[in-house]
Amino acid sequence: MERAIGVDIGGTRTRVAAVAGGRIVARRTLPTQGLPELISALREVAGEAGWEPEAVGIAAPGPMDMRTGVLRALPNLPAWRDVDLRGEVGRALGLPVYLANDATCAAIGELEFGHRAADFVYLTWSTGIGGGIVAGGRVAWGATGQAGEVGHMVLQPDGPPCACGKRGCLEAVAGGATLARRGSELLGEVVSAQGLVERARAGEPRALGLIDAACRALGQGIAILWEVLEPELVVLGGGLTGSWDFLGPKVLAAAQAMAREQIRMELTPLGDDAGLLGASALPRHIPPAWRSGAYGPRV
């Protein structure tokens, strides 16, 4: 039975879990603070589990260098600039430590503990839009582990500016942060993305216009992924999928109109734990050449 600790570092809270054979046997949720607090939580969870973990897998939004396990930054959290998680946490716990993008970890969670398809895309629809790709039963990492940035596909070259510096990215049209900001501008009052969805559901025409445009863009992105990757399904998670009964049919209709094959979309059965569970399985999936921090091709 494989025993590991998974960590999911988010913008506001961090979750830590001891996972054995795919089951969470101990867990902690704490505000995202500094490295000492994280290491304390790791020790607590390991102690509570009552067994010695084999490794630690950490999911974070990045940017990062997953080949060396260095987290470059966390949004709005200056304490997390250039933190050598592999080195610091590894020395503190005496364990191998691996770091990867949170959406890629969620894809690993899906691969190991969710729908378990051999070919799929995991897509998180939340404040931003992220993704992870599994092809032929293996994670598609890309050259340095940054594959799966589906939110930064440019769909509208002359479209609205994106936080990344480009224009017309999927995230700049359909991400939760964009929906909240543009919805607030349009309605003349502060609304969250979720609030905008509820206005649209109630029939408010300006809210509905924004939501419909977001669903069309997300559907276009999914149709593109379908043509490029021919997945068995797209698995979705993230806060905005909480309104999937309303949004899902819109996204599916748009995607299906732009794809030649039958599109299949499913919500993750793992809920908020997809990334956390996937992080615990990350040590089994990390490419061999990145285990030591060595750079270079990994064929």
Next chain:
Amino acid sequence: MERAIGVDIGGTRTRVAAVAGGRIVARRTLPTQGLPELISALREVAGEAGWEPEAVGIAAPGPMDMRTGVLRALPNLPAWRDVDLRGEVGRALGLPVYLANDATCAAIGELEFGHRAADFVYLTWSTGIGGGIVAGGRVAWGATGQAGEVGHMVLQPDGPPCACGKRGCLEAVAGGATLARRGSELLGEVVSAQGLVERARAGEPRALGLIDAACRALGQGIAILWEVLEPELVVLGGGLTGSWDFLGPKVLAAAQAMAREQIRMELTPLGDDAGLLGASALPRHIPPAWRSGAYGPRV
């Protein structure tokens, strides 16, 4: 030393080569006719090679079912409807026979004999636009071998109709057939895609407008592939890359404006033989579950 026969069935001509250790030791080029002519050419090439091949790999434009080796159709060639290539050629030669999409075979050629990167996209820019994906040193086949259909990414949901039935596909904006047709309409005389490129190069403003729009669309498609797959490079082949000195800078400028990382594009060093060489190596790359024609997941 691995010895196999590669076949590249095109819309007008078919090429057959005996390949040992990555080198072509005998070859035939014949008009694409029927199965008997293909089998004769295979026997001739095997005889000329002077050794017994281990397998036959066949590249074709499709549609096909590569899991069973059945070619469903070839454009404008009714004799090639539902041809069981694995069964027919296999029985005639007493060899295992595998079939795959020609752009995917070209990607295998690149992986084995070209730039040999672990993470790349092969993109063919010709009458149509096709692709093949290699991730982590392995072909990304998709659920049934149809991954890599980069020409059918919808970039302009309200754009021009595509031969596939959708609107605004990359191929419907930038494919050679589209360029020839729209160029001829616009200029009021029959021009080929290559002729249109030459008019654009000479400064003809309407030709230049079409070509610039095609290069922007291709650049957008490449930028999307970069965000989704983080390849080390995109390798290009196909007839329109013959004018790469003129077209390449336009495509690169468009792609770079829509990507966050440095984009690298290279022409294939294998020229027209990328698909043929890749087909000869196809038997080594085909997923195990498809070797027997068995359906189902192949994790």
